[in-house]
Amino acid sequence: MRRHRRALDHLSSAFPEKSAAEIQAIALGMWDNLGRTFAEFFHIDEIINSDRIQIEPSELFDALRAQRGGFVACSLHLGNWEIVSQAALRLGRPPAGVYQKITNPFVDRYVSAIRAPLYPGGLTEKSSGAARVLLRYAREGGCVAFLADQREWRGIAAPFFGRLARSTSFPALIARSLETPLFVCRAKRLSGVRFSLRVEQLAMPRTANRDADVATATGAIQASFEAMIRDAPDQWMWAHRRWD
Numbered sequence: 001m002r003r004h005r006r007a008l009d010h011l012s013s014a015f016p017e018k019s020a021a022e023i024q025a026i027a028l029g030m031w032d033n034l035g036r037t038f039a040e041f042f043h044i045d046e047i048i049n050s051d052r053i054q055i056e057p058s059e060l061f062d063a064l065r066a067q068r069g070g071f072v073a074c075s076l077h078l079g080n081w082e083i084v085s086q087a088a089l090r091l092g093r094p095p096a097g098v099y100q101k102i103t104n105p106f107v108d109r110y111v112s113a114i115r116a117p118l119y120p121g122g123l124t125e126k127s128s129g130a131a132r133v134l135l136r137y138a139r140e141g142g143c144v145a146f147l148a149d150q151r152e153w154r155g156i157a158a159p160f161f162g163r164l165a166r167s168t169s170f171p172a173l174i175a176r177s178l179e180t181p182l183f184v185c186r187a188k189r190l191s192g193v194r195f196s197l198r199v200e201q202l203a204m205p206r207t208a209n210r211d212a213d214v215a216t217a218t219g220a221i222q223a224s225f226e227a228m229i230r231d232a233p234d235q236w237m238w239a240h241r242r243w244d
Helices: 002-014 020-041 044-048 058-065 105-118 130-139 170-178 210-231
Strands: 053-056 071-075 095-099 122-125 143-147 156-160 163-167 182-189 195-202
Touching: 002 020, 020 044, 044 105, 053 058, 058 195, 071 170, 095 105, 095 130, 105 122, 122 130, 130 143, 130 170, 143 170, 156 210, 163 210, 170 182, 170 210, 182 210, 195 210
Parallel strands: 053 195, 071 143, 071 182, 095 122, 095 143
Antiparallel strands: 156 163, 182 195
16 A cells, blocks of 8 residues: 555654564554554543543643643644543643544544544634634633644654654744743553553743744654654554655
């Protein structure tokens, strides 16, 4: 399949030290993870209301519960990304997110109905108006959440696995403009339909040059993503057309 060949090409470039057999094993693991994530989507309620999600590091969560004000959270298509919103929910901060509308209107309504409860702050269709909605929500003290690992044609060229990859700068722009904290998080798959939900805070530079600060923070987001992927390479979507 074309997408499988693309995944193999991306993996070979990202891990030149690995053998063809190792690359193939990671690619097959990627498809396995995707299938599991798809199946789990229909049981997402059961998963998030169980003891299947462990949070780390617990000390950071305890500290964040005491904070007030808005913040920006970025995640990536790793493990089961549908449950990442639990990081904000378990902090008592209802997240607002953005989604890509599905072409089939019946499927779009069905999927949106399942996802909506994961984003009590609102789930906005990706459009030019979505930026204003999310910016206002963050300004009012809410949590805005993004999946920020896909290619963004008009984004910043940030280093990612040794190559430049066009990346969205909007999360960093919100954090810089509103002086809110910036976090990255991931839901790594463990055995037995269990997950490790990890959150890391990134330093948000605040110099006299806002554009440079946004570029630096965007690069830091992608560097953090790369480290998370290296920890579990078979759980990320290598079939994405991530690089130019």
